[in-house]
Amino acid sequence: MRSESPSLPEAAGQPPPRQGTGVPVEISGIAQIFRRADLETRALERIDLSVKPGEFVAVVGPSGCGKSTLLKIIAGLLEPSSGTVGIAGKRVSGPHTDLGIVFQSPVLLDWRNILDNVLVQIDLRGGNPAAYRDKARTLLAKVGLAEFENRMPRELSGGMRQRTAIVRALIHEPPLLLMDEPFGALDALTREQMRIDLEKLWLERGQTTFFITHGISEAVALADRVIVMTPRPGRIERILEIDLPRPRHKDVITSRRFADYCDEITECFMRHGVIQY
Amino acid sequence: MIIAFIVLFLLWEFAVKLFGIKEYLLPPPSKIWSEFLKRQNTVMASAWTTMTEIIGGYLLAVAVSIPLAMAIAYSRFVENSIYPIIVFLQIIPKIAIAPLFIIWFGFGLFPKLLIVFLLCFFPIVVSSVAGFKSVDPDVMDFARSTGASPARMFFKIRLPQALPEIFTGLKIGAALSATAAVVAEFVASDRGLGYLLQQYNGQLETPMVFAIIVLLSLIGLAIYYLVEFVERLVIPWHVSQRPTEMTGL
Numbered sequence: 001m002r003s004e005s006p007s008l009p010e011a012a013g014q015p016p017p018r019q020g021t022g023v024p025v026e027i028s029g030i031a032q033i034f035r036r037a038d039l040e041t042r043a044l045e046r047i048d049l050s051v052k053p054g055e056f057v058a059v060v061g062p063s064g065c066g067k068s069t070l071l072k073i074i075a076g077l078l079e080p081s082s083g084t085v086g087i088a089g090k091r092v093s094g095p096h097t098d099l100g101i102v103f104q105s106p107v108l109l110d111w112r113n114i115l116d117n118v119l120v121q122i123d124l125r126g127g128n129p130a131a132y133r134d135k136a137r138t139l140l141a142k143v144g145l146a147e148f149e150n151r152m153p154r155e156l157s158g159g160m161r162q163r164t165a166i167v168r169a170l171i172h173e174p175p176l177l178l179m180d181e182p183f184g185a186l187d188a189l190t191r192e193q194m195r196i197d198l199e200k201l202w203l204e205r206g207q208t209t210f211f212i213t214h215g216i217s218e219a220v221a222l223a224d225r226v227i228v229m230t231p232r233p234g235r236i237e238r239i240l241e242i243d244l245p246r247p248r249h250k251d252v253i254t255s256r257r258f259a260d261y262c263d264e265i266t267e268c269f270m271r272h273g274v275i276q277y
Numbered sequence: 278m279i280i281a282f283i284v285l286f287l288l289w290e291f292a293v294k295l296f297g298i299k300e301y302l303l304p305p306p307s308k309i310w311s312e313f314l315k316r317q318n319t320v321m322a323s324a325w326t327t328m329t330e331i332i333g334g335y336l337l338a339v340a341v342s343i344p345l346a347m348a349i350a351y352s353r354f355v356e357n358s359i360y361p362i363i364v365f366l367q368i369i370p371k372i373a374i375a376p377l378f379i380i381w382f383g384f385g386l387f388p389k390l391l392i393v394f395l396l397c398f399f400p401i402v403v404s405s406v407a408g409f410k411s412v413d414p415d416v417m418d419f420a421r422s423t424g425a426s427p428a429r430m431f432f433k434i435r436l437p438q439a440l441p442e443i444f445t446g447l448k449i450g451a452a453l454s455a456t457a458a459v460v461a462e463f464v465a466s467d468r469g470l471g472y473l474l475q476q477y478n479g480q481l482e483t484p485m486v487f488a489i490i491v492l493l494s495l496i497g498l499a500i501y502y503l504v505e506f507v508e509r510l511v512i513p514w515h516v517s518q519r520p521t522e523m524t525g526l
Binding site: 101103109 | 413415416418420421424426429430434437515
């Protein structure tokens with residue numbers, strides 16, 4: 001497996017205001033078949049999708065529709081059975097390093113405190129973590145973790161740990177952020193706050209964001225476009241442009257139009273027997 | 278804890294006196310202590326011999342087990358070829374091989390080191406292999422997405438992640454090491470605490486037998502706690518999150 005050389009932004013410590021630093025992502029004809037003994041599972045079938053630079057795309061679908069598989073393929077962590085992924089015009093082969101990833105569980109390192117868990121991103125890339133310390137602190141403060149930088153992961157709540165994971169995924173200013181059900185393990189209130197914080201971070205930096213979720217309203221609240229997937233084999237069933245103003249404050253997400261978007265997705269799932277009454 | 282021991286020793290002392298139990302059956306603690314003081318030079322010299330065997334054999338086991346465990350964890354070939362042999366060898370009662378070592382290597386220090394090594398080796402290998410393999414796949418995905426070199430990935434992620442389980446093996450090994458040395462000396466020896474124990478036992482010098490048993494226990498305990506102390510220094514993040522366990526002392 002070939003991996004690209006790690007990349008870090010040149011200057012450290014003084015983040016310039018960056019708007020529109022996202023890269024385009026081109027997914028064409030991706031299919032994934034898992035073979036085990038004589039059992040063949042078609043996880044994904046012909047996924048085609050163009051993501052614009054800086055776009056926020058949410059993928060919503062039931063368990064088993066292959067959305068996590070799709071995310072791993074985009075990251076170059078999994079080789080697709082067929083099809084190609086291009087990031088910023090370059091074909092992905094082997095782990096793509098110019099991105100940040102957040103998983104459902106925070107996957108922090110137990111032996112590092114919160115600040116060092118953020119800086120491990122730099123450390124693993126062979127950069128100088130000390131140069132990023134101030135920036136890590138600024139980002140941690142932005143997600144309400146200013147006083148927790150010296151705590152160990154186990155001392156923090158699930159939501160705080162996940163915030164740390166998000167900061168870790170952004171510290172090196174990647175032009176692409178991949179999130180695999182990042183709020184899946186959190187309670188509803190924490191989810192809502194994280195959603196608001198994530199939108200803020202995205203509005204500031206403008207990195208292309210690929211957000212996988214089970215939550216219909218979460219997808220509508222965050223995304224420019226919602227990709228609706230149905231299972232077995234996973235395929236794109238619908239693509240909804242979400243034309244709602246940002247930031248998506250309370251009056252936006254309680255609006256009639258917001259509810260209509262959610263309805264549309266729900267009905268799409270009902271037609272495919274994903275949701276049954 | 279200490280009070281409990283004092284009470285136990287006092288009860289023992291008085292029970293022996295009260296019921297008139299013969300000294301060669303169960304000597305009172307005071308007698309054990311006075312006999313020990315009389316011969317402490319002989320005993321301490323033997324203790325030194327035994328400690329050398331324990332520590333030498335143990336360190337040898339650590340030095341061999343951990344690199345071997347890494348090879349098993351990271352190489353499919355080594356795992357498929359060598360690991361089954363190791364698992365098979367583990368089933369052999371190691372103590373039963375001890376007499377063979379005397380035939381092969383004579384009476385000196387070496388066969389004793391080898392027996393201590395053998396007994397400590399397996400738990401350390403097995404735990405370390407488990408430790409090196411127990412990395413969360415998501416953590417590895419994260420690490421791969423940073424493009425980290427294999428060396429960096431090992432030192433920054435795999436090794437620290439494996440340390441708690443490695444230490445579990447190291448502690449089991451430490452607890453076995455004293456037993457291993459004594460057994461080795463039982464089989465054939467002209468020095469050491471195991472040898473002395475047999476001598477005194479043969480002469481029905483029960484107070485000395487007790488003294489040596491106590492001394493051996495203390496040595497075993499000291500080695501165990503030494504390893505645990507090192508563990509506290511190396512992986513404080515793990516030790517402090519572990520639920521309170523049998524660390525009573």
